[in-house]
Amino acid sequence: MREMVASAVVQEAVSGAVAFVFSSRREKASQEELMERLEMAHLKLDLALERTRMMPVTIMPLLRLRKKLKDVFKECGDLLSRARGRQKVVPSLRRKIMHTVLPSFIVPNQDVLSSSAVGRFERFVEEADRFVRDVESGCSLSHYRFLSSPIRHLLEGKGLSYRMVQGSKAFSLRIWTVSVEEYGRVAWLSFHYKDRKVPLKNCKLVLILRLYESTDIVGITAKCLRSLAPQFKSLVEDATEELTQLPTQDVSYFDSVRWETLAKATTYWCPDPFCCIANGLNKPCASNIISSELTGRFPQEVMAVDFRCWFSASEYCSRSSTDEARINAIKAWPPLQIQVYFLAHLPFELTGESLLVIFNHLSVESYQHGSSLYQKEEEIQTEAIDCFIRQPGMANYHMAWASAHGCAYFHVSKPITKTRRASKRRR
Structure with a gap:
């Protein structure tokens, strides 16, 4: 068995x-x-x-x-x-x-x-x-033939240039483009407005933005100008009017060379190519980051904004102060330049490092986190003037603002007035 x-x-x-x-x-x-x-x-x-x-x-x-x-x-x-x-x-x-x-x-x-x-x-x-x-x-070229002339040429990789001089006023717009993987076509837009008779109306706007077939270049630029702080409202009105009347038939196009710097800036300042986009719709943030005052302030296509202009310290103080001694002390100052940077899609953990990349000479007198951006924009001129009065030899004042999603950087500069004796010595 x-x-x-x-x-x-x-x-x-x-x-x-x-x-x-x-x-x-x-x-x-x-x-x-x-x-x-x-x-x-x-x-x-x-x-x-x-x-x-x-x-x-x-x-x-x-x-x-x-x-x-x-x-x-x-x-x-x-x-x-x-x-x-x-x-x-x-x-x-x-x-x-x-x-x-x-x-x-x-x-x-x-x-x-x-x-x-x-x-x-x-x-x-x-x-x-x-x-x-x-x-x-x-x-294909045939696909773009239905688009307006400026956006068609930009999407094809061309650059755009326009300049107009009328009397004392000069207006210029220049755009360079580059193709960045996962971001599509990215543009660097530089807009200048000058008035020789009224120098305090001079301003410059630089945008880094993504281009889509539906992008309205002029409309986005005008919206960014209007989105600036209230104290710039009267300043940008003339510039915006000139911009919106841009005769597209008078612009010229050129071969836009590949900008490695622009490509690197795009991926660095906006690490997530689909930030603030979820299911094809604009959202406060696709990755559930806490929104800030910058969210929705600028069009989603805009990744960086650089705006600069000039203002009179005496006129600004006369509107915000009744201290005659203070006003008289700064009447002789030349116009001060203010420059404002907005990085709308930069995560907070990269804010400090990014500011150092942009400004290798960075020396921030004030670094704000969690405070109101609008409040800081209203206070920046006064704070800078106070700082210049306390420290007569100081020529630059910096302030940075950061949130969980996006940051801003302010820079006010005072031209150094040369003395007569110093000028003679140099001769």
């Missing part, structure tokens, strides 16, 4: 071993096939991303789709690496016997790949193919 039981056990084990060998071969062949399909999907995703890497994507949903495909490409690569590592492991004879004799729930199947997992990436390859076609058709 024992011999019969032993024979049956041996026969069962041999049958199981033979079945295991054949099933292992089939599983191996299946895994090799899945591996080949996964490698092909990985290559095609890489191809789609590489073909569109330097193309000027100008529609936000396409930018978001490209980000999704990039995440899927990384996920596919991680799975492929694990599968390749699994192939290098050769099961021992003992483990083969355990697979045959013991139930599968004790020795689980260690295969990494499955048909459903590979099929998922193959479906993303089909989406990637459609994405490439959409981007290529969007980059």
Whole structure:
């Protein structure tokens, strides 16, 4: 009886071993096939991303789709690496016997790949193919012919230049563009307004913004001017009026060279390319960061604002103070220059480092966090004048403001008045 039981056990084990060998071969062949399909999907995703890497994507949903495909490409690569590592492991004879004799729930199947997992990436390859076609058709010249002339040329990679001189007034607008991966087409806009008869009306505005097919360059620039502090309202009215009457037929275009500095600034000042965008809609912040006074103040496309102008210290003090001695002390001062920077999408943890990058000479007299930005904008001139009175030899006053989402930097400078004796000595 024992011999019969032993024979049956041996026969069962041999049958199981033979079945295991054949099933292992089939599983191996299946895994090799899945591996080949996964490698092909990985290559095609890489191809789609590489073909569109330097193309000027100008529609936000396409930018978001490209980000999704990039995440899927990384996920596919991680799975492929694990599968390749699994192939290098050769099961021992003992483990083969355990697979045959013991139930599968004790020795689980260690295969990494499955048909459903590979099929998922193959479906993303089909989406990637459609994405490439959409981007290529969007980059064609025929696609842009329906757009207004300025935005069409800018999206094609051209720069824009315009200058007008009328009497004592001079007006200039210049735009350079660069293509930045995941951000699309980015522009550096420089706008100057000068009046020789009224120097206190002179101002300069610099914007770094993303360009879409629906972007209204003039409208966004005018909105940024109007979004400045109330004390600049009368100053920018004339500039805004000239800007909104820009004759687009008189602008000229030039080949805009690639600006590495602008590309680096874009990724540094706005680390999240989809900040304040969720499901295609403008939100306080897509990553649930606490909103600040900068949220919604400037259009979502705008990443950085640099505004500078001049003001009379005596006139400003006469409106805010009745101290005659103080007013008389600064009547001889030349106009003071104020420069304001806004970085609307910069996380708080990068604020200090970014200010050091922008101003390597930074010496901030006041660093505010959590206070009201509007209040600081109203106080900056008075605080700077007070500082200059207390320290006559001081020529620059700095103040920084930061929130959980976005920061601002103020710089007031007082020209150094040369004495007559010093001028004679230099002669």
